[in-house]
Amino acid sequence: MSEEFRRVDGRKPDEMRSYKIKAHVLKNADGSAEIRLGKNWIVAAVYGPKEHFPKFEVLHDRAILNCRYHMTPYSTSERKSPKPSRREIELSKVIRSALEQAVILEEYPEMSIDVFIEVLQADGSTRVASITAAAVALADAGIPMKDLVVGCSAGKINGRIIVDVGEYEDKEGEADLPIAIMPNLRRVVLLQMDGKLTHEEFKKAFDMALKGAYKLYEEQINALKSVIKNMEVLEGEDRE
Ligand code: ADP
16 A cells, blocks of 8 residues: 555554643633644543532442533534533443543542543544543542553554544544553543444554553643642742
């Protein structure tokens, strides 16, 4: 296959879109983060740990992790109903199950931690970008975690394996493979596949998504380091 193959947005098959993660972007939440990944623009906010209500729901050996993934009506080119769709309810569960594997919930029995994800602008691969932002928001809230969680997608379009699937590629492509991992523990916490891939293609796609995830992990760390740096500057100013 020719080296010149370019995707609809001009990317090479193994090229990510541009990305930027910022932590601590909201004043009132206990923790927050924002991710820009191509035209995706997603904000995650965390409240907790806090006493859980209603009481009959509490778990006596660990905290409950609540997660809401929501797309704003203006996140898509045609107005989306603000009401949570079946897809959003499903994605909330999928994202919770990925994050739950990293958060040390046993430290907070009978309490709950809320994660709110707002997709301000959607452009494909929002579930993995949401996980990436939510993990930073959890860390920003000081929630103990075994590791960060970071997600990336790969897919197939016109017979080519590609990384970081955009909206057009998601709709027109032959397959989509979103994954999320705990990067230091080297554990997969989310693996979904839509479409068909051969074993070889799956391996290639998985490796590409993994590489993408490790790049985003570096950006997560940079975002968290910037928050610490800003805190140190502010503390220094207080002492002066
Ligand atoms: P993911 O965002 O994780 O890839 P999907 O595969 O379900 O999840 O969605 C692919 C893309 O389709 C989304 O990222 C978004 O850009 C677009 N999309 C999802 N839901 C809607 C909707 N209700 N209206 C228009 N576009 C949508």
